[in-house]
Amino acid sequence: MFNKRFGIGILILVILLVGMTLIPAVSAQEISKISKKPSELEQGLIDSLNSNKKNLSTEDVVANYVKANKDKISINDLKENDTASDKINLRAYQLRDGSNITFTNGSYFFITGVEEETNNEITTQTATIASVSTTPTIKGYKELYSWTGVKVYTIYTKGYFTYNGQTVDAHYIDSWYVRNYALYWSVSNWEEGSIEYSSGTRSDIYGRGTFQWGIFIEGTGIVIREFYDNLYIKCDQNGNYRVIFEETAP
Numbered sequence: 001m002f003n004k005r006f007g008i009g010i011l012i013l014v015i016l017l018v019g020m021t022l023i024p025a026v027s028a029q030e031i032s033k034i035s036k037k038p039s040e041l042e043q044g045l046i047d048s049l050n051s052n053k054k055n056l057s058t059e060d061v062v063a064n065y066v067k068a069n070k071d072k073i074s075i076n077d078l079k080e081n082d083t084a085s086d087k088i089n090l091r092a093y094q095l096r097d098g099s100n101i102t103f104t105n106g107s108y109f110f111i112t113g114v115e116e117e118t119n120n121e122i123t124t125q126t127a128t129i130a131s132v133s134t135t136p137t138i139k140g141y142k143e144l145y146s147w148t149g150v151k152v153y154t155i156y157t158k159g160y161f162t163y164n165g166q167t168v169d170a171h172y173i174d175s176w177y178v179r180n181y182a183l184y185w186s187v188s189n190w191e192e193g194s195i196e197y198s199s200g201t202r203s204d205i206y207g208r209g210t211f212q213w214g215i216f217i218e219g220t221g222i223v224i225r226e227f228y229d230n231l232y233i234k235c236d237q238n239g240n241y242r243v244i245f246e247e248t249a250p
């Protein structure tokens with residue numbers, strides 16, 4: 001049981017921080033394919049990420065850029081845009097390292113991408129099976145950032161696929177999430193694994209769950225907003241794969 005003074009302090013903190021990362025409900029189908037040029041602020045961030053000569057982490061590049069451009073960023077204006085439209089304007093741009101940055105018309109943006117690993121044992125095992133090919137081990141990720149310059153959390157999913165031009169099979173390894181601000185985020189109904197579609201021409205590896213924003217101590221707290229976040233790697237019968245994200249109201 002929280003004492004009264006502590007409870008009031010926590011509630012005030014929630015109210016002050018909630019504008020940082022309110023996440024409107026959007027879906028993967030709403031992403032536009034570079035339908036227009038990024039704003040000056042967005043282009044500046046893209047340029048900073050593409051010209052990372054000091055080999056800083058993405059998190060540090062974002063934090064440094066936001067700090068250097070804090071006079072150009074109005075969190076209050078961005079926060080108003082979070083709920084200004086029923087359909088959020090998502091605009092995705094490819095970065096030089098092959099990852100993608102997706103901007104919204106609100107107070108947050110995210111970076112998605114894949115990392116590949118060679119697995120000689122898997123390759124050797126499947127090479128003995130006629131006409132069966134194997135993808136690299138694939139780790140997909142989605143990093144959620146606030147325009148305050150902080151990385152809120154990251155979702156990962158990992159596995160590989162075997163395919164032969166007619167069918168594809170998923171081989172799930174792991175899915176997980178990392179919350180940079182665990183005090184303000186709770187995750188429930190977390191699921192992970194793989195899906196084989198009846199057509200045989202598509203398989204998915206996924207990690208998904210309901211993310212709740214608020215204040216949480218030992219699993220108990222105040223929920224301000226929640227949404228369902230699904231990150232998955234989709235692969236077809238020819239070994240073509242890509243990382244897809246989906247956010248929807250639970």
